[in-house]
Amino acid sequence: MDAKRDPYSTWISETMLQQTRVDTVLGHYARWMQSFPTVFLLAAAPEQIVLSHWQGLGYYARARNLHQAAQIIVQEHGGKFPPEHKRLTALPGIGPYTAGAILSLAFHQPEPALDGNLIRVFSRLQNWEGLPQESAHWKSLYWNLATRFAEQSPPNLINEALMEFGALVCTPKKPDCAHCPIGDHCQALRLDLVHLRPPLRKTRAPLDVRGNILILHYQDKLLVERGTTGLLAKQWRLPMGSTAEDLIRALELNLSDIRKCGLVKHSITHHRMQLQVVFAKTQSDVLPPDPDENFQRQWIPLDRWQETLVNSLAAKAIRKWS
DNA sequence: AAGCCGGGGTC
DNA sequence: GACCCAGGCTT
Structure with missing residues (x-):
């Protein structure tokens, strides 16, 4: 995913990428930006037109939330994204991850953006057997580590690099540990437990x-x-x-x-x-x-x-x- | 904290 | 067919 890193483009791409693979998003993203190149044009579009641009991506509440949030940004923020975590997460569809992504990638603020990639990387790097969804304890450990990375400079490149690293090297299956640039620091690799990190989540019965x-x-x-x-x-x-x-x-x-x-x-x-x-x-x-x-x-x-x-x-x- | 919400690409 | 994926909302 090679999206422009202005706030609007970042918001759209990161929202599309929620629970959705890059290859699936690419075409939809290009078409979306063609039709709704600015937050103003998105806000002004009819909802059904917006939804039709989401066809096949799933989790359609994401598209409705983008549309609603665009109208709030135009009406209440003059079309500018508020560069604050609290005001971003107040918008529908923007949670802690997306707020952190917008703040770090587009505004270059030292804010953490903990996504599935980082969870996997951290779980292996630290050999953590827990997941942030499990308890407040694990949640704070993961977010604190993400914050320590984001506080390195420059935060936009650090966060982008962490996500890319997870997507390309520290992958869910068959991670390329042999060529890992930070393998010397990886606790799971040292203990030969990479295949057990992160732990499997319990699956719902179909x-x-x-x-x-x-x-x-x-x-x-x-x-x-x-x-x-x-x-x-x-x-x-x-x-x-x-x-x-x-x-x-x-x-x-x-x-x-x-x-x-x-x-x-x-x-x-x-x-x-x-x-x-x-x-x-x-x-x-x-x-x-x-x-x-x-x-x-x-x-x-x-x-x-x-x-x-x-x-x-x-x-x-x-x-x-x- | 846990359950719910789409869809498609892997293996 | 099971599992996974750059989450957020509701209960």
Whole structure:
């Protein structure tokens, strides 16, 4: 990742990189900066346009938070990023890591930015058997060490170098210890425990989910819905249900041309989903009223579904049908 | 402190 | 198929 290090570019790239690999981010980042080159243009853009630029990256709250934070930065900070940890973390989507990254990389302040790379490097360097997520004790040890590094000069290069070192040399699997520039200082290497550092985190048991996903046409329109909780919350998505009958009954519509057109496998966090794709048509676009703002339905133009339906599950299902 | 939230690339 | 990844938010 070779992003410019002004505050806005740093904010966008570091947010995209949260839990997301560099190769996945590159294309999205270029397109984003093309469409929203400044915080002002991001703030002024419609939310759905912003979300469509996030298609395929996952964790869509990140895109909504970027949009909201941009509006706050424009309205309350005159379009300038506040160069203070407390005021940065007050913005939606900016936590301790991203605040530290912006402050050190863009503002050259001696602030720590502890990410997954640094955690791995430190765990090996110090042969620490704990993780910062585990307890306040480990948390302070990791952040204090990150702070000591950041207080070296210049902080932007120190933090950048630590992250690059973790990404290129001190990698999760097969770290290149033979050519490690700081191998002489590595406690885990000295004790031959590199393969045990950092310790494995306990994995969530996967949850098998079986059900149906509906592609419903009314003339040249497609039915979508959204809720405010659970998977793909606040995102427009295709209707899903445990059985096709449930799905159809909830709509209170007469359907025709019903046919099954394939099975979609898709994982969302620890949910392993296998969904039967059900295609149908209806002659009426009158939907049952939305129970409240927490659940909505709408018809969207079929040929422009990608503007609204921003998630990979829907894309997979529609690919099965077409 | 722990659980939750996407998706794709590895091995 | 399991695991991992430049986290943050909610409970």
